[in-house]
Amino acid sequence: MKQHVVQLLTNVVELTETEILPLIETPPSREQGDIAFPCFQLAKKFRQAPPQIAQQILDKLNQLPLDDFGIKEVKQVGPYLNFFFDRKQYASHLLEQGMESLLSSTQIGEGKTVVVEYSSPNIAKHFQVYHIRSTMIGQSLANTYAALGYKVEKMNHLGDWGxxxxxxxxxxxxxxxxxxxxxxxxxxxxxxxxxxxxxxxxxxxxxxxxxxxxxxxxxxxxxxxxxxxxxxxxxxxxxxxxxxxLNVSFDHYLGESFYSNKMDDVIQKIKEKDLLEESDGALVVRLDEQNIPPCIIQKSDGASIYATRDLASALYREEQFHPDKILYVVDQRQALHFQQVFSVLKKMDYAFADGCEHIAFGFMTIQGKIGSTRKGDGLLLDEVLDYAVERAMNIIEEKNPNLENKHEVAQAIGIGAIVFNDLKHHRTHNIDFNWDEAFTFEGKTGPYVQYTHARIKSLLRRASEEEATASQSVTPHPSYESDVAWDMIYALQQYPSVLVETTKKNDPSQIAKYLLELCQLFNRYYAQERFFVEDKAEVQAKIALASHVASTLKHGLELLSIKAPDAI
Incomplete structure (x- = not known):
């Protein structure tokens, strides 16, 4: 929608698309329009009051074929121009596109590479429950960048040295x-x-x-x-x-040991830049200008430390992949460490250092417990996942004991409940997992999203039995004009921008929150609208809309590495 308005405005305003797009707003209520264009920032350029500018732009717009842009009407309200879309026409256009076509217009990563380092467990130690945070935040970010056209290199930086x-x-x-x-x-x-x-x-x-x-x-x-x-x-x-x-995969398992023979070269490069100083027998790079402690490169006994290995890994990744971004999905306790590493890279005059980012996250506990490997009292992730699947199976046995593939569905729901509970929170927040809250089929949970998807798939199965399908060619229909339908259509067209926002903030909770909102909109629609009516055209229109919602829910869950069963 924003793109339609931007393209229209370039015909009447002496600004480029790039200049117009940041000015576009979403009105607080649908009655005020679908898209708003405020004229405040044009006042200085045109030396006129914003309402006058808005009126002049409106006069020019009214001379253009608005319907070619899917727009029904433009209204001026003071300094604002509010754009109202033709609901029937826009809905049919959106639903005809399908998911792949919709995302094809948002391939912002075309020709770009991002390296994502995540999970990175220590070998010879159990996966603790808190390891799921780096693993799932990293995997979902890798999935989302790939969906936007980036070439993604997924790195598991194993703790296998020391x-x-x-x-x-x-x-x-x-x-x-x-x-x-x-x-x-x-x-x-x-x-x-x-x-x-x-x-x-x-x-x-x-x-x-x-x-x-x-x-x-x-x-x-x-x-x-x-x-x-x-x-x-x-x-x-x-x-x-x-x-x-967990539906997690990597392109490279390169642990700390891989860089053990590359650290002398790193130290030599730092020496060549005349950055090394001796401090109590250790070799350090001073970072006084950053107002942070020096970065230790070599300890007094001659041994290297984490910083040296991370510098070696960064240089290797730059040499191998020439990435536009390198994301380190590591908990927030390492913030100073990465600040030091990135600062050293910058002092070494490596331009790629500007694309290095620490994706910090908070702790995860289960009902207050976190545990420690050294003491041997950690909460083991495999045991937590097994218990989650067992709980899901108990729910299925109670509600739908004859369900086909119920063991696979129990896996999807049980593990999905754990993962969604993690990813629905902003990554920097600490999370205390509660079993009862995460497994309800109502509210802000993974099972709620999965159940909504399964409900729609059930509708589509019934529709096919009644010879109604989500046709490739979607005819404009009056049912799309209702507020409840339009709210859903409006949300559907926002999906690509949600993915873009996820990569801007490197925060998968953007997707999780969007999926919850879309489920709420569909369930409200489902409660208010009859699907199977006598008018076959209306049935087809509603099935097309429901089908697109199901596709979006499934795609969003897959980006979070959660499966979407067709039946629950």
Missing amino acids: TQFGKLTAAFLKWGDEEKVKENPLSELVALYVKFHEEAENHPELVDEGRMWFKKLEDGDEEAVRIWQWFKDESLKVFERLYSQ
Whole structure:
């Protein structure tokens, strides 16, 4: 709609489309119009009062064929021009387009690349429930950028390097049982890690032994590398099963270890820029102009740290992909770390640093609990997902025990409830998950959206039985003029701009909130309108509208990596 108005205004206002578009507004109520154009910012340019400018523009508009732009009428209200669309014509045009055609006009990422780093669990440790935040925020952002035409490189920056792997190797060689690890890898490895820290409280020499094994790993010792690789392989098998459940995928698994042989080169490049200073034996880059602490590049013992590895990974990504953006979906506690890393890149004169962004997020707990791996009392994500699926199955058995594919539907609803509950909140908010609230089929939940989609699919099945279909050719119909139908049509045409807004803010809650609003609009429409009436043209018109709503709900859920069952 905005684009239609912008194209029309370029005929009568000496401004470009790019200049007009930011000025366009949505009126507070539909009675005031569908689109509004305020003339305040034109007053300085034309040296006239905004109402006078509005009247002059209106006089010119009235000489144009407004209906060619889908517009029925333009009214002046003081400094505003309010545009009213021909509801029948616009609705039929929108519904004929379909989802792919609608999005094709919003391919803002054409020819651009974005790297999204997300999930990034530590190997040899369980996925805790709070890991779902980075994983699902990152995946949904990757999906949305791809839908807008970007080439997306999905990166899993595994935590697979550091002294903890020396400690784990030492623990495995002292107390480990290979068969037990093969049988239940992560639980056994976490238990060994916990035992190491418990024993180290009474035997501090164990810490030195752990450091020694990590030094061996860094030096390429055959046994140290073999054990570490085994830990990594077993961990990835478990992670892949979880990712499959969550509809999550990656293009690259490049952990910290991948950059271990690239850090000397990074240090050398920083030296060449004359940025390194010594501080208490460590090498740092001072960031006084940013009013933040120095970024440590190399510790006093010669070891590198996270910042060095993140600098190496950023340079590798720039060299390999030449991205327009690099997004780091990492919790908000790392804000200072990324501020330091990005600042160092800028001081090294890398232009791509301006496209690096830390996508921070808050904590997730389940009814107040979060847990700690070191203490061994974490909430395990696989157990939470299993319980969610079990709850969903109990609901299905109670409400629709004869449902086909009910195990698949239970998976979709159970896991969808967890994921949607996360993504409906702004990513920076802390979330406390409540089982009862997340599993209701009413209110702001994933099951509510899934149920609305399934309800529409049921309508469409009944329509096909009665030989009514959502035809490719949608005829303008008076039923589209009702306020309840028009509110829904208005929301449908906003979908592409919701995706654009999601990438602008890097916040998937934009999509989740939109889906909830669209469901509310459809359910109100469904309550007020009879679908199966004697007038076949009216039935076809309503089915076309319902079909487009279902397609939008499914597409939106898929962007959030949530499945949309056809029946529940």
